[in-house]
Amino acid sequence: MAISGGPGRDRPEPSGEPELPDVDELAISGKEPPSARVPLSRGRILSAALAFIDEEGIGALTMRRLGARLGVEAMSLYRYVPGREDLLDGVVDALVIELDGDLDVLRTPEHGWQDFLQRMAHGVRRMAIAHPRAFPLIASTPPEAPWLRPPLRSIRWVETFLAGLLAEGFDDEQAVAVYRAFTSFLLGNLLLEVSQRGAALGPLDLVEEEEPANGLSDAPTIERLSALLADDNSLQEFEESLESLIDRITIQIVAGSGA
Known part of the structure; x- marks a missing residue:
């Protein structure tokens, strides 16, 4: 059956699946397709921040770069972490949680x-x-x-x-x-x-400084x-x-x- 609105429109047939939330509620990991979107949360943000620091160092971490890694605008992160200081405190909490999980x-x-x-x-x-x-x-x-x-x-x-x-x-x-x-x-x-x-x-x-010429x-x-x-x-x-x-x-x- 044709969709109301007449032929010739590029409107997709309804799939029966629920619509995805707005982009500021989602984090896209890497190059995964939109179907792999998962809710953005403080836990995901802190995990991503820790992984970012592990790879690039504390000095390279900014809200904009972290947002880009999660596939959202930096402003979306402020709903879960008020600022960079709170973000870094949260990363410390994530490290402490790892110590909590050390069975030895x-x-x-x-x-x-x-x-x-x-x-x-x-x-x-x-x-x-x-x-x-x-x-x-x-x-x-x-x-x-x-x-x-x-x-x-x-x-x-x-x-x-x-x-x-x-x-x-x-x-x-x-x-x-x-x-x-x-x-x-x-x-x-x-x-x-x-x-x-x-x-x-x-x-x-x-x-990073280059080694002096005289070594x-x-x-x-x-x-x-x-x-x-x-x-x-x-x-x-x-x-x-x-x-x-x-x-x-x-x-x-x-x-x-x-x-």
Whole structure:
């Protein structure tokens, strides 16, 4: 049966399928056809932002570029993220969620506080290595408690950490001292490691500079040792530093208890 309006019009027959929402409600992934459109949401935006940072770095992320990746205008994103600052905070939340999903990281010290710290440290490192360009974001302090120290940026994880130590017999002062030493250890080691994997740690790192024309000609010792200096022993160094930290904590706890 002809559609009302007469022949000669290029009007499609109704398919019986529901109409798609407006473009500002949709995100088109890559080059998928319109039928693959899915609703735009804060979760999709944050996932796309994290993937963008993983590929191109924090400095390259703008609302316009992120909108282009999702197939929408930048203004459509503001319905879910008020601005770039909120967007980056959301990316940190996405990183913390990955730590939540690490089954090797324990919520309570089931096998002693040493094992508890080791598991948490390696969990944070796995997150950092999985997202080296995004990890510097987690090095900031949480706005709701700026006196807390990164990279345990989640209040929930700081609570887990401190409550775990107290459950193991640490007093308040000892638990806070260990928290400070542990976070300083993690932040220093992991920021150094992710910087070697392409992370930008400051405004000067956002611009790639060409190697000086003279190279290492004025540094013969560095040139001779370059192969050794280039060896990646990050994991071994991390484990050795972590063991040393735990040994120091053990000695301090024993000394403090008068045993």
